Amino acid sequence: MMYEGNNIISTPKRSALSEVTNSANYISPNANLKLLTNVALQENDFVNCNSLQQYPTPPSSAVxxxxxxxQILCDRFLELYPLHINGSIEMQLDCTAARLGVEKRRMYDIINILEAxxxxxxxxxxxxLWYGGTRLNAFLKMLKKEGENLKLSDALRGKAPKPPSPKHKTLGVMAQRFLMLFLVEPPNTLINLEMAVRVLIDSSNKxxxxxxxxxxxxxxxxxxxxxxxxxxxxxxxxxxxxxSGNSILKKPVFKYAGPLKTKKLNEVVLNTPPITPLEARTPSQIYAAKSKRKLEFTTSNTCKEIKFCISANTDTPSHKWNEILLVANMELTKINSAGNCDCLT
DNA sequence: CCATCCCGCCAACTG
DNA sequence: CAGTTGGCGGGATGG
Incomplete structure (x- = not known):
């Protein structure tokens, strides 16, 4: 289900609208409106668009x-700011929000993850500053290393303490750790959210x-x-x-889909700023480098001081979850290790 | 039902 | 103190 033609190369924009569903009528009433807004905004780009915050909010119920x-919002965002670019471009949050016809709040959801x-x-x-995927591949390697340091693989199986989670930038950190799981595990490992949540909840705190x-x-x-x-x-x-569509596990699982949809990123690397080593204090002039609210990404040294939280004896009040997770684990390992000619595309 | 996750309140920061 | 960010969870939605 859903759309699966994801060999997309960021071209089909209206095909998306037309193909999305089988329900007959489909032109999306406010799609036009958004287009108009979009166009209007393009011209005013430089004008410090402030009155645009309050776009009409069309019959949102109809959509x-x-x-x-x-996901779709992010798709559209990536049309505006593609992964494949040389160098970088500036991006104004509010303008982008307006062009996409969404609240600014939603932009944070996306950009926080992409920033991570x-x-x-x-x-x-x-x-x-938008860099697209320029630095992504290099960063992935780093993420993998960091994931190994954090013993995420063991943590997944309850054999190692879950790395403590920071208080700020949680969305970004969660995103990084979630990705780490895929990078740390063997290729094509299937991971579901329940499993991922395990390493994301720090059970070691008082x-x-x-x-x-x-x-x-x-x-x-x-x-x-x-x-x-x-x-x-x-x-x-x-x-x-x-x-989706595992007969055994009804809950959807996810698998790593490789660096990016299309390659060609490899050669692009020009002199963009160095990749922030995860939690690294963005050294200098980057916005609010030392702000409390700013990047407190996984402190790489936190893992050296292992805190106890052996999964076994720490009460685990929600034993319910553990059972579920156990089952999920078993099923997943079954699936994962099954070299069978299963539903692998 | 219940998995999925949109929406927006409002606390935590910042300028 | 007004404005920005973004944690967080209620509750709508649709399979």
Missing amino acids: HRKEKSL MQCAVHKRKNTY NQMNLSPEQQDRQHKSKVRRLYDIANVFISVGLIEKV
């Missing part, structure tokens, strides 16, 4: 929910231990929600893909 998904993938850097208020089961449940759900968001933009970027 199918799927049309508003983060080194596709952009926060230059200053409302302004990012405040963590005495949480009511329902608080833990909330936390868990919250993380999963975030993971859905992250997965959606990753899919859009082409980093992972959803593998």
Whole structure:
């Protein structure tokens, strides 16, 4: 289901609208409106578009929910700011939001993740520098290394403590760690969200231990929600893909989809700024380098001071989840190791 | 049902 | 203190 022709090379824009569903009528009422807005904005690019914040918000009810998904929004974002570019370009958040016809809040969802993938850097208020995928491949290698340092592979299996999660930039960090899982595991490993959540919830904290089961449940759900968001933009970027239709596991799983949809990134690397070593303090003038709110990405040295949280004895109030995870694990390893001529495309 | 995840409130920061 | 960022979870949606 969904659309699967994802050998996309960022060309089909209206085909998307026309093919999306079988429900007869489809021209998307406000698609036109958005186009108009879009065009109008293009011309005014330089004009410091402030009045544009409040676009009409057309009969939003009419739009199918799927049309508003983060994945699609990210697709459209990537049309404006492609992964394949030389050098970099500046991007104004509010203008981009307006051009895409969405609230600014949604831009943060996307850009925070993409920023965590080194596709952009926060230059200053409302302004990012867009690098696209220029630095991505190099960064992926780094991510993999970092994932190994963090022992994520073991953590996944409850054999190692989950790396403590930072307080800020959680979306970006989650995104990085989520990706690390794929990089650290053998190719084509299938990972589902429940599994991913394990390494993303730091169970070693004091405040963590005495949480009511329902608080833990909330936390868990919250993380999963975030993971859905992250997965959606990753899919859009082409980093992972959803593998649905497993007879065994009903919940969808994801698999790494290789560096990028199209190659040719390899040669592009010109002199872009160095890749921020994950948590690295962006040394100098980059926006709010030392701000509390800024990049506190996985402190690479946090992993050296291992805290105990052997999965076995730390109460684990939500044993329910553990059972589920166990099953999921078993099933997944089964699938993963099955060299069978299964549904592998 | 319940998996998925849009939406926007509002706290945490910043200029 | 107004404006920006972004954590976070209610609850809509549609399979």
